[in-house]
Amino acid sequence: MTRSVRRTRGSGRIPRTCRTRRTVRVVGAGAAALLTLSACSSSSDAGSDAAAGPDSSAKLAGTVTVFAAASLQESFTTLGKRFEKKHPGTKVTFSFGGSDTLAASITGGAPADVFAAASPKTMAIVTNEKDAVGTPATFVRNQLEIATLPGNPDKVSSLKDLTRSGLKVVLCDKTVPCGSAAQKALEAADLELTPVSYEQDVKSALTKVELKEADAAVVYKTDVKAAGDRVAGVDFPESAEAINDYPISLLKSARNPNTAKAFIELVKSAEGQKVLTEAGFLKP
Template identity: 80%
Template structure:
């Protein structure tokens, strides 16, 4: 065989070997993306576990309507979860939490009542203000006593109800009265804002100093009267995950919903002010 012929055969053999190597490499490469995708999918799934179980939220009474709506939305977004609420005076709720009551989230109507929980070391992280609320006078439908100001509540013979001074709505009412240099002796002090409002709804009182959100929620059962002194007594509402939360992951997701654009819209529509 001549030298050119041998060179030609060697060249063909090398070309064949190269082609075989390329095919093998191509086969490996084509399988790698699938493996990588599966790996990425598995990693993503493991980093976002499905939420389930009960979430217990202790919240100020004034949050009842808006939080109940958000609770239903949360359960819809996370099938298998159940949000249970304990609404009441923030000071009473704080005392229950520091006393060992099992809860995942605490939403208070003032930083002062939240401080009871943080000082006891029961909050996980720093509480965040998520809304604010302002006072309003709730009168009987049609405002038969012609109440037009905070000063009008001091009229003789008028039955007025206030929240207890230890709860946020009561403390705010006292600030407003001090701002107007007014003194008022109510017929009763109630343990939370809903109880104060109920006295007017049942016509057991002529008026009550409550939050705008409560007047809004009551619809035509009462009539609201704004007063300028309320600007001196606006309450910040903080929320926190609790350190001993039985269902911390779901609790974090609920807090996130409250602070999200969707949650803020629900709260704003209920009459709350943005933080």
């Protein structure tokens, strides 16, 4: 004979959807009750978890699209390969270029998961449009250096030497971080310099020297190092007045946020920092 149970508000009984079968032995009732309560809690919290964001414990898969400053090309390519090796089934694709151009593409709707800029100013183009998630994190810094032809045949030893008549010098455009930093350094040295050309990103400026289309260029230390014996590097003290912070951020339009977050964590990790500092970047 089955006894009916009257349900009253505040009775403390477990809801029908969470009750266990009455045939469970008494010795296991405590464990059964705990399991039941746990199951109820999980189901009720599921909605809030989904609202909070993607599940970080989910298996990483799919493609991550990273827009990154041109100066990050070598180190990020290395980190992308390591990421894919650690997480089979993932793929990291990159778009490298001038930070201002990349930022404009993002605010214009270009599909990307991660943005790594060469200055807070260019990152602000994205954050001001509320296209970034949270506060961007500075992960490295970079300093300028003069790149000359191999062996430095023009005997360039200072920023002032770049103002010599007849010397063909290339700078990054003033709108991109390496160009803005070069202008700060020139102002710190109280110098004026008219280059033979302004380039849209630091790699383009360096290429002019590598192809012997220019005698010198003001670029980043990381780019001089990456070029190897194709150029010679000359330090100058005014570069300390124009060190750029590099911020990185997940983008609001990210199609693969879990995997994108994991790539950002690799960049910020000890392993990522080792790759970046070996490339010549400074720690934040």
